[in-house]
Amino acid sequence: LVSLKGITRVYGEGAAEVRALDGIDLEVRQGDFVAFMGPSGSGKSTCLNVLGCLDVPTTGSYAFAGVEVTDLDQVQRALLRRHYLGFVFQGFNLLARTSAVENVELPLVYRGMSSRERRIRALEALDEVGLLEWQSHKPNELSGGQQQRVAIARALVSGPQVLLADEPTGNLDSERGRDIMRVVQKLNRDRGITIVMVTHEEEIAAYADRTVHFLDGRIARSEVSKAQ
Amino acid sequence: LVSLKGITRVYGEGAAEVRALDGIDLEVRQGDFVAFMGPSGSGKSTCLNVLGCLDVPTTGSYAFAGVEVTDLDQVQRALLRRHYLGFVFQGFNLLARTSAVENVELPLVYRGMSSRERRIRALEALDEVGLLEWQSHKPNELSGGQQQRVAIARALVSGPQVLLADEPTGNLDSERGRDIMRVVQKLNRDRGITIVMVTHEEEIAAYADRTVHFLDGRIARSEVSKAQ
Ligand SMILES: Nc1ncnc2c1ncn2[C@@H]1O[C@H](COP(=O)(O)OP(=O)(O)OP(=O)(O)O)[C@@H](O)[C@H]1O
Ligand SMILES: Nc1ncnc2c1ncn2[C@@H]1O[C@H](COP(=O)(O)OP(=O)(O)OP(=O)(O)O)[C@@H](O)[C@H]1O
Ligand SMILES: [Mg+2]
Ligand SMILES: [Mg+2]
DSSP states (O other): OEEEEEEEEEESOGGGOEEEEEEEEEEEOTTOEEEEEOSTTSSHHHHHHHHTTSSOOSEEEEEETTEEGGGSOHHHHHHHHHHHEEEEOTTOOOOTTSOHHHHHHHHHHTTTOOHHHHHHHHHHHHHHTTOGGGTTOOGGGSOHHHHHHHHHHHHHTTOOSEEEEESTTTTSOHHHHHHHHHHHHHHHHHHOOEEEEEOSOHHHHTTSSEEEEEETTEEEEEEEOOOO | OEEEEEEEEEESOGGGOEEEEEEEEEEEOTTOEEEEEOSTTSSHHHHHHHHTTSSOOSEEEEEETTEEGGGSOHHHHHHHHHHHEEEEOTTOOOOTTSOHHHHHHHHHHTTTOOHHHHHHHHHHHHHHTTOGGGTTOOGGGSOHHHHHHHHHHHHHTTOOSEEEEESTTTTSOHHHHHHHHHHHHHHHHHHOOEEEEEOSOHHHHTTSSEEEEEETTEEEEEEEOOOO
């Protein structure tokens, strides 16, 4: 489904150059569940952003479902994202002035769904992450972990084919983190959703089928998960 | 040093009422290192904000160094904060348009320090969290974990008497999280800085002397750390 070849992402020039990605080769098949781990600053979010068509690589090839994404323009990438992808951002990126349920409904607006249908689906997604009671709260009326769960619900509500999640349990206590991971794992097993998840917690990475380890903008090694 | 008695923090009214803190009694002595743990939404950040004079309780008493904080006005609370406290926010709260070093210098501006002295101290603080090379980067040119470390450096740069940290390692890989915890523990042991830290990771809470467990806006229990 996804094939990265020789991907680099370079910021700045000369002495100030930062090679956020420095030669990435990666294959992800439909229905895979992959975890990205690695030190702070090693390129995990940058790689996820390239996969999510939110960032364009400096060099290299990115094929998604046979389409060469680096050949697409910004409009075409936006359409691809909207159609296939759900994204949980490291910083959540919720709209500050709108309620939790309206934040979660947002991806459905593009699908030409009725407002009644959008509301039902958004409430179901919030229920799945334990936040049904909080649906009318704005982000600043929610705890850090509650905001993170709203971001997760929003990424899932449109039933995407691919879920890209950047540290989705970073602000959650262990029990809640496990609840979310069971939801995510079930989506992968029952509905074949492809998942790429950045995490720095080994117990969370263990829910994936394999873990790719980043170091200094490269992939240092890959490990298959033991416990299933 | 710090004494909370019967603290509540209530949002909304009637059926929509949220009791974020529902009767908190807590004593923290000078030089203590306390961890707050508990489920998402249980009141940890709210309690830390009350301690940090960033939020005013609905009822109850908060005595800081013998001063009744609930009797102070907003200006007096701001002065108290500036003088005694360093704060690491759950969402970092960095200034988006300024560089890492300028963000870290900010607390020192209030101390009437020369700009040369501020710069030296800010660079030392950044060095302590492993970010000296990144001092000129703006927040959007930094990874999530790097932004978190800038927030930590900023909280420490003015040598506060009390450090309040809301999930300071939530975006850091385990090794970097341990580095930060060693810095923090050293400040507590060598310089007697009082530390209250929210975390949801047991290995991080283990650096504290004791852990206070929150549940539904109350303190459910308190545990002394074993390993020292
Ligand atoms: N402005 C507000 N209006 C209504 N409820 C609020 C408001 N701010 C916070 N809350 C609620 O207060 C409760 C406690 O929030 P708090 O941020 O202290 O939790 P927390 O323990 O830090 O959670 P987390 O681990 O998710 O960060 C939450 O249920 C939250 O939704
Ligand atoms: N606009 C930019 N200009 C310069 N450097 C950048 C920019 N954006 C990101 N970087 C750098 O690229 C590197 C990789 O960043 P990335 O966000 O992918 O790391 P990460 O693995 O997600 O880290 P973390 O675990 O801390 O979230 C970092 O060193 C970061 O400072
Ligand atoms: Mg990241
Ligand atoms: Mg919190």
